[in-house]
Amino acid sequence: MLDCEVRGREFNKTAHRRRLASLLNQRTDGAIERKHQNISAILIELGFVYIAGYKPLVNYQHLLYEAVEHRLGRSKSLTDFVRQQMSEPLVSIPTLDDILTALVKAPTSDSVRSPHRYNRSSVKEPGRLRHGFDYLALEANNRSLGAAGEEFVLRFEVARLLHARHDRLAGKVERVSATRGDGLGYDVLSFETSGRERLIEVKTTNYGASTPFFVTRNELAVSRKESERFQLYRAYNFRQQPRLFCKAGAIEKAFSIEPSQYEARVS
Secondary structure, three states: OOHHOOOOOOOOOOHHHHHOOOOOOOOOOHHHHHHHHHHHHHHOOOOOOOOOOOOOOOOOOOHHHHHHHHHOOOHHHHHHHHHHHHHHOOOOOOOOOOHHHHOOOOOOOOHOOOOOOOOOOOOOOOOOOOOOOOOOHHHHHOHHHHHHHHHHHHHHHHHHHHHHOOOOHHHEEEEHHOOOOOOOOOOOOEEEOOEEEEEEEEEEEEOOOOOOOOOOOHHHHHHHOOOOEEEEEEEEEEOOOOOEEEEEHHHHHOOOOOOOOOOOOOO
């Protein structure tokens, strides 16, 4: 199913679940659904993508983690395709008949992560996928995708302010990452209807809403210092049907933050 999804091919979740149920002993549809959600959470832990229709569910058995890791390691066609997809340039910015419909509710935190995500009977720390590839980092370094996401958010903000009849403010919305440089700690300067500035950091993915993303030390610092004005916009499912959710304030208060890289100096 995941292979079909990343390649843009249709598949039937219900039919797949029914075929699977016929091989199992008295497993309910709900139990199978939750197991697929567990697989999504494991794929995220492995630094990979997941089926958007199966929201990540934690508290999975470690044996399942090992099975998914092993299965993914044998899926070279899938991993090669995703690696290529994450790196390829985006040639055009997606369009919607009404861009304001792109805004949706943010996913709930308990569907993404939990401090007790494993059955503790046999635990090893999760790692990124083998072969030296960090797939999420590949996408994060795709500059054309990042720039397209920022431009999409700029257009959304202009439309939001025009819809609120604030034409003057709409005319002042600016993609500062392009006009002033990318060291400000945010990408788009917009405005509340009151006229107060809205500082927007944009993070874009072609995959599901719960796909993790990277933030810099500068972005964290600016989100703390400017917490009343700062908002993070997460653009997801970007190539197919772009959607946005946003969270205001300091990043570490709105998201679960984990260190993934350290700066080392000669001592």
